[in-house]
Amino acid sequence: MxxxxxxxxxxxxxxxxxxxxxxxxxxxxxxxxxxxxxxxxxxxxxxxxxxxxxxxxxxxxxxxxxxxxxxxxxxxxxxxxxxxxxxxxxxxxxxxxxxxxxxxxxxxxxxxxxxxxxxGPRQRTEQPFQSPLGVRFKTGRQGLGHIVLNSSDAKAAEKWYIDVLGLKLSDYIYAQAPSGESLSFAFLRCNARHHSLALFQLPYPKKLQHFMLEVESVDDVGRALYRAEERKTHISLTLGRHSNDEMLSAYYQTPSGFDVEYGWGGLEVDDESWHVLTHDAPSAWGHRFQIPSM
Ligand SMILES: [Fe+2]
CATH class of the missing domain: 3.10.180.10 (2,3-Dihydroxybiphenyl 1,2-Dioxygenase, domain 1)
Incomplete structure (x- = not known):
């Protein structure tokens, strides 16, 4: 397939x-x-x-x-x-x-x-990427990062993305939403990146909960935190390390209301040695939820 x-x-x-x-x-x-x-x-x-x-x-x-x-x-x-x-x-x-x-x-x-x-995506090697802030992102064969989608039936969506698009299950995380509801996330991969897609199910107004960009240097995770402070960008989840993909990251509210995860150090997976795991917490430490001020 x-x-x-x-x-x-x-x-x-x-x-x-x-x-x-x-x-x-x-x-x-x-x-x-x-x-x-x-x-x-x-x-x-x-x-x-x-x-x-x-x-x-x-x-x-x-x-x-x-x-x-x-x-x-x-x-x-x-x-x-x-x-x-x-x-x-x-x-x-x-x-x-x-x-x-x-x-x-x-x-x-x-x-x-x-x-x-x-x-056949077009490459602009003659006009090299220039970050206004000098940031380098980890992409290449691992793609642009990952997305986390809200689904009306997360179990059916998980099966669909595996059966139809050929994604592979990396693991599950069970967590509690800030509202107190129980949450289950399925993490799916299609290359060495631990997950390119995660799925969950909650009465949440948007399809996209967050997208993730991975930086090459841990310093850029720190710099983003300080930029957020200076710009008064809302930090939705404080600095933390995820339990499953080991990403060191913080989450920020975008102008569209959904979040961006800005992280470093994500786990690389190979199909031969990987086995599906279950985590009972989204993070080893940190990632404390912060309510946006109106
Ligand atoms: Fe994420």
């Missing part, structure tokens, strides 16, 4: 593009590239775009782009989707150009979230 290789790109529909541009460049250290259609590309490596900010949006995830190896892998994935009874469309040449890829297919997950799978 063909499977996706990496979390390749994300689209965010945002209500305040100005605030996002500033946040992306001057807090996260991403490179912003203006587009003719009024949207903004965010770069964090050699890829032409990793995150697209789409103006006048509902402040949630608009689409997720999953990378496959080549045209044959894309065709195999399409067959697998069709065999699973999922409606799939070939992306037009215009859409492929818009996403800076050779070709793509589009389909929805169980919650109706738009998914895209593609091959």
């Amino acid at each position: 063909s499977h996706v290789q990496a979390l390749g790109y994300l689209g965010f529909g945002v209500s305040d593009l100005e605030a996002w541009r500033d946040y992306a460049m001057n807090f996260l250290g991403l490179q912003a590239v203006e587009r003719e259609d009024g949207s903004v590309d965010l770069r964090l490596d050699e890829y032409a775009s990793r995150i697209r900010l789409i103006p006048d949006g509902p402040d949630d995830i608009a689409y997720v782009g999953w990378e496959v190896a080549d045209a044959a892998a894309l065709a195999a994935l399409k067959s697998n989707l069709e065999d699973s009874g999922i409606e799939v469309a070939d992306g037009s040449e215009d859409l492929a150009a818009d996403r800076y890829v050779q070709a793509l297919i589009t389909f929805n997950d169980l919650d109706g979230m738009r998914c895209e799978a593609y091959y």
Whole structure:
């Protein structure tokens, strides 16, 4: 069975593009590239775009782009989707150009979230990524980072992403929501990154709970904490170390209300030696929840 290789790109529909541009460049250290259609590309490596900010949006995830190896892998994935009874469309040449890829297919997950799978992402090696803050991000074959999605049926979603997209289960975390409710997270991987996708289920207003960017230097985790203090960016979860992927990170509220996890030191997994684990706490230490001040 063909499977996706990496979390390749994300689209965010945002209500305040100005605030996002500033946040992306001057807090996260991403490179912003203006587009003719009024949207903004965010770069964090050699890829032409990793995150697209789409103006006048509902402040949630608009689409997720999953990378496959080549045209044959894309065709195999399409067959697998069709065999699973999922409606799939070939992306037009215009859409492929818009996403800076050779070709793509589009389909929805169980919650109706738009998914895209593609091959041949355009690399801008002639215009190297330049972070306004000198930050370097860990990406490459591990993809852009990870996303955590709220699902109306997390168990069904877990099965869907494993059976249909070929992701593998890394582990589970049982935790308690700040509201006191019991929470269960499933962590799924498609490369050496411990997880590219995590799924949970809670009456939460957004599909995207957070996305994670991993920096190459632990110092950039510290610098971001101090930038947050200076800019008065809300720290949603204080500095901590996750139990399962060992990420040293803090979480910050984005201008869209969902969070970004900004971390370092994430665990790398290999399929031969990995076995599924269960954790009864999300963090070895830290990651204390902080209520946003209104
Ligand atoms: Fe995370």
